[in-house]
Amino acid sequence: MGFFKKDKAAPAPGGSDDSPRIGVSGMMANPAVLGGPSTTPLSPDDPLLQPIDGIGLAEYAAVAREAQSRGVTTEEGVAQIAQEQGHDPQVFAAAAAEWVSRMGQSMVVGQEFRRHLGV
Template identity: 55%
Template sequence: MGLFSKAKDAMGAAQQAAQQAGQQAQAAAAQQQAGQQPGQQPGYVHVEGAGPVDPAAFGGPSTRSVAEDDPIWEPINGISLQDYADLSREAQARGVTDEAGMIALAQERGLTAADTKAALDGWIARMGQSQAVGQQFRRFLGY
């Protein structure tokens, strides 16, 4: 390869590097104009000094930690989150996929249909309030 070929190749590489740098600068400018920090994932807006946004502010489950003595952990009609997880694990093992089947399994354990229905609805509602409840439920299930 001659001297001119090497120079031509070097110039081509330099032009390509300059083009890539220009594209990166344009992307960073577009992100900054959209309120994002360079390199931040598209669709997320960076607000200086703001921490993560809690989905509870928009009607989703909260991501805040929950104290062990918080009332959210209290049993519902005598059915704890651990009881609910045990019932769910048994239902899964026995191929039960609906609420009526869950209630029937609970009745086999001596629980009333009304108490079980209230607990099923209540624990699902609490999981909708706090991700911590759902995470604990999955731990109890063994996931």
């Protein structure tokens, strides 16, 4: 009892059930209201988190991490690293562009990318 008492039965923010969700913590408002990327939690099988032409977010992050460690800043350099890691450079470039687009749609995708990147 008291002003600061929390209702233990209340659903967690961003969801009303116990299903696994990946979400953005610490955001009080969803920037999507103003045209920004959404902070709405995503289920692990959400289409925004699915691989693009066989290149998942973890693979995209692995190439980005290697490019970062080598100081590579050009598309050609990133394509070379992708090829070294067994990806077709053209397929990887298209997938990378789509991953960037997805990050613009959902902050959750960006947070998952950073998690895979090791940041």
